[in-house]
Amino acid sequence: MLVRDECEITPAEFRRVSELVHRHCGISLNDGKMSLVQARLAKRLRAGRFGTVTAYLDHVQADPGGSEFTELIDAISTNLTSFFREDDHFRYLADHGVPGMLARRRGAAGGARVRAWSAACSTGEEPYSLAMTLLDALGPKAGSVDLKILATDICTRVLRTAEAGVYDEARVRSVPPDKRARYLRPERQGGRAAFKVVPEVRDAIRFRHLNLTGAWPFAGPFQFIFCRNVMIYFDKPTQERLVGRFYDCLEPGGLLFTGHSESLTGVAHRFRYVQPTIYARP
Ligand SMILES: C[S@@+](CC[C@H](N)C(=O)[O-])C[C@H]1O[C@@H](n2cnc3c(N)ncnc32)[C@H](O)[C@@H]1O
Incomplete structure (x- = not known):
């Protein structure tokens, strides 16, 4: 029997994350970002001991102004930068x-x-x-x-x-x-x-x-x-x-x-x- 890793994201869960993030901050996550999003959410799931991405998202959406919503946006954003970049x-x-x-x-x-x-x-x-x-x-x-x-x-x-x-x-x-x-x-x-x-x-x-x-x-x-x-x-x-x-x-x-x-x-x-x-x- 194939057992699903709890951190594994399904296409439906990925769509749900994408919609949530896009609505909140305009970031468009295309399908190519699915494994990246999975890796970044895995840390949040482990930190909060959530069994599945769905359970995690239910928790986040129950409290849109809450700290886990902030953690989700922090986890999704790409922060690469440097001094005098594009000098x-x-x-x-x-x-x-x-x-x-x-x-x-x-x-x-x-x-x-x-x-x-x-x-x-x-x-x-x-x-x-x-x-x-x-x-x-x-x-x-x-x-x-x-x-x-x-x-x-x-x-x-x-x-x-x-x-x-x-x-x-x-x-x-x-x-x-x-x-x-x-x-x-x-x-x-x-x-x-x-x-x-x-x-x-x-x-x-x-x-x-x-x-x-x-x-x-x-x-x-x-x-x-x-x-x-x-x-x-x-x-x-x-x-x-x-x-x-x-x-x-x-x-x-x-x-x-x-x-x-x-x-x-x-x-x-x-x-x-x-x-x-x-x-x-x-
Ligand atoms: C790749 S970094 C760019 C940093 C710097 N401007 C540079 O060019 O080196 C992109 C930054 O945009 C921020 N960001 C993404 N969506 C945002 C939004 N809706 N409002 C404000 N900042 C956002 C991310 O958190 C991240 O720190």
Whole structure:
């Protein structure tokens, strides 16, 4: 007799997980993701001693605001990131984004405010890279500028790592040496060499839990929005809605950066194309 492993997911259970996740946060799980989802749910089933995926999902759906719902979303989300990932974005920001913003502001009121948003910040490497780039690009002006970076993610686990701002030696290797010397301090963690982000960088960032497909408790305006390597998990209508909302909370001239595999080709939008995966609000 064939015995079903309790962690094994049936096609019907997979559909149920997909619908639940899509409804909550826009992530589309196609059939190719079935074994990945099974592996990720297996840990939750073991932790809660659930006999089957159905029993687990019944528990999650009985309490949609509960902690296991959060654990499910945490388990499903893919959090891969790195410092200065897709580094041409940071070069563009320093060489064109910041000078362009300063030129637009010359003589205008409110010139001392700079607002950026890392809209799917994962474990923090993206907003910290953003902060280091903006501080360097602002140069001596940085001291007189009110710089704030909003960093949001739906996954609570990654936000805890991001807020701590401590990274293994291997993770900080992609930070350019001059920025590493200026913005990271060596710190031993559990006997291992690690680096902590300095307060100047850490204090510029507010980490918040936010579902991009839900309500946003702010309206901007931002000068720079990084929304990278998350839209790839959303279907086209969700991407279009999201890109439209980003447009509305950018100031004129503000920039949207998307992941290298997330060009807006085929997505209806109002942005002016700048170069691949960089878009400006006219
Ligand atoms: C692959 S990481 C990308 C991190 C970073 N932006 C980068 O490019 O390196 C994708 C992140 O998007 C988050 N995410 C997925 N769906 C989300 C949603 N609906 N709202 C907010 N964040 C979401 C995940 O939790 C994950 O941390």
